[in-house]
Amino acid sequence: MPTRRDEARTSRRRAGDNGFRGTIMQGTTPRRLQGMADPLLASMVRAMGLGESPQFAARSPQVMAYVNRWLENGKHRDGAVNPSPVFPDGVAADDPVALARLIKATATELGADLVGICRLRPAMIDLGVDLPHDFVVATVVHEAYDVVIEGYAAVEEEAMRVYAEVSDIATRLAAFVRHLGYPALAHHNGGSCVQAIPVFHHAGFGELGKHGSLITEQYAAGFRPSFVTTTMPLAEDQPRSFGVQEFCLHCTICMKNCPGDAIPNEYVLTDGVKRWLTDLEKCYPYSRLRKEYCHLCVDVCPFNARPYAETYKAFMKQQRQLGYGTPKS
Amino acid sequence: MTQFYVTEVRPHGERSTVGLFYTREEAAAIVRQLESLPGKHGCRYVISTTLPTPAEGER
Ligand code: SF4
Ligand code: SF4
Numbered sequence: 031m032p033t034r035r036d037e038a039r040t041s042r043r044r045a046g047d048n049g050f051r052g053t054i055m056q057g058t059t060p061r062r063l064q065g066m067a068d069p070l071l072a073s074m075v076r077a078m079g080l081g082e083s084p085q086f087a088a089r090s091p092q093v094m095a096y097v098n099r100w101l102e103n104g105k106h107r108d109g110a111v112n113p114s115p116v117f118p119d120g121v122a123a124d125d126p127v128a129l130a131r132l133i134k135a136t137a138t139e140l141g142a143d144l145v146g147i148c149r150l151r152p153a154m155i156d157l158g159v160d161l162p163h164d165f166v167v168a169t170v171v172h173e174a175y176d177v178v179i180e181g182y183a184a185v186e187e188e189a190m191r192v193y194a195e196v197s198d199i200a201t202r203l204a205a206f207v208r209h210l211g212y213p214a215l216a217h218h219n220g221g222s223c224v225q226a227i228p229v230f231h232h233a234g235f236g237e238l239g240k241h242g243s244l245i246t247e248q249y250a251a252g253f254r255p256s257f258v259t260t261t262m263p264l265a266e267d268q269p270r271s272f273g274v275q276e277f278c279l280h281c282t283i284c285m286k287n288c289p290g291d292a293i294p295n296e297y298v299l300t301d302g303v304k305r306w307l308t309d310l311e312k313c314y315p316y317s318r319l320r321k322e323y324c325h326l327c328v329d330v331c332p333f334n335a336r337p338y339a340e341t342y343k344a345f346m347k348q349q350r351q352l353g354y355g356t357p358k359s
Numbered sequence: 360m361t362q363f364y365v366t367e368v369r370p371h372g373e374r375s376t377v378g379l380f381y382t383r384e385e386a387a388a389i390v391r392q393l394e395s396l397p398g399k400h401g402c403r404y405v406i407s408t409t410l411p412t413p414a415e416g417e418r
Contacts, residue, residue, distance in 0.1 A: 056396055060378055060389050070381045157392050298364070298376035299413045307379045307410075311360050 054162045057155025059225045062310075074314055088321040090183075096190035097219075100197035104220025107204065115211035123211065130265040133167055136206055140199045142169035144248065146233025146267045150259060153301060154232075159223040163215065163259035165266075166224060167203065168233045171195050172249040175338045179329050179345045182322030189323070192254040193219045200256035212262035224257040231303065234267040237274035240306040241284040241293055241327035245274045250333040274333065275304050284327040287349060290316045293327060365389055366411045370401040376411055377404070 065086065066072050075083055089097070121128040130147055137145040146168045155161050171192050178185040197218035207214035217224040227244055230236065236246040243251035285293045292312035297304040317324040330349060335342040363386035365377040377393070380386040383406065390404040405411075 056398060058393065058396065058399065060392075069385060152398055157389065294410075296410055296412060298411055299374070300376050302375075305376065307376075309362070309379075311362075311381065
């Protein structure tokens with residue numbers, strides 16, 4: 031975990047030092063801070079004369095229980111590495127293919143719907159953080175699409191439920207890796223220095239969509255992730271395209287349904303990947319500055335039609351009747 | 360609110376957008392942090408208030 035001495039000396043944070051024996055990787059991707067630590071959100075909340083985002087203040091006891099679960103998991107992200115590990119039959123301590131198979135099977139057993147692995151790269155780590163690990167395991171749990179489209183309260187509760195669940199998975203998976211003798215650090219809402227999008231891309235989950243979330247074939251963008259970084263040598267998955275970025279060039283459904291007109295049609299390139307940068311100043315009034323949660327850009331995406339054909343069709347019919355948009359209040 | 364885009368220009372001329380920020384100070388602080396990294400030696404950074412649309416050959 032980061033040490034004060036490190037921070038004082040270099041103003042950089044160091045994560046995952048327990049049992050360190052990997053190469054140090056310096057992160058290069060700025061993280062947008064969450065909650066009131068986000069300077070844009072904080073200034074917008076202050077401009078409303080408030081001290082806290084109305085959405086955060088309105089959280090139900092059930093949602094708070096989920097938040098507390100990942101905060102609790104945040105205390106157990108790292109731990110001691112087992113000095114005398116015993117490996118299951120047929121798995122050698124230095125066999126990346128067998129180890130990757132074991133890690134994926136374990137993550138699935140813990141409840142992950144998708145598991146992917148790739149080599150850690152500087153762009154996958156927060157700017158200002160040094161991480162002495164070589165590989166990252168990404169795990170995903172999907173949200174129930176028929177629940178999230180029920181409305182704002184339902185989507186928030188479902189999102190938080192899944193965030194809590196993936197934090198459990200990462201915590202247990204990191205402990206399992208350490209039990210096998212390799213340093214490992216869990217990353218989730220209770221503490222993370224991993225950048226999700228580049229990891230998803232390299233772990234072969236899918237492609238970035240115009241709405242700013244990664245789209246998978248299995249669950250579109252209706253999922254929440256967690257990660258484990260480690261020095262354990264693991265066989266890598268490969269990036270996989272199934273036409274999302276090309277499709278988004280000609281699709282405007284998320285743009286038209288966004289109540290804040292926050293999704294641009296123009297893109298920028300980051301490491302050759304198209305990114306449509308959501309204008310948060312326009313998004314926050316709907317997604318943060320009212321009591322209700324907003325998830326609409328993800329819900330209306332036609333990639334939902336692959337896994338959830340009938341539900342998607344019915345939902346979009348309802349959206350059309352509403353005039354392609356949500357109440358702007 | 361003015362928007363500030365940070366673009367990384369790599370030694371061979373390749374351009375990669377770092378992100379979108381809402382104050383010049385925030386964008387400048389990110390640039391300073393990136394410039395301090397040994398792995399980014401040779402890169403330069405541009406802060407612009409217009410969207411850095413990819414050039415024809417980059418799309
Ligand atoms: S979360 Fe809502 S307001 Fe924000 S970009 Fe998506 S649809 Fe628009
Ligand atoms: S709604 Fe259309 S443009 Fe938006 S992310 Fe989905 S496919 Fe891309």
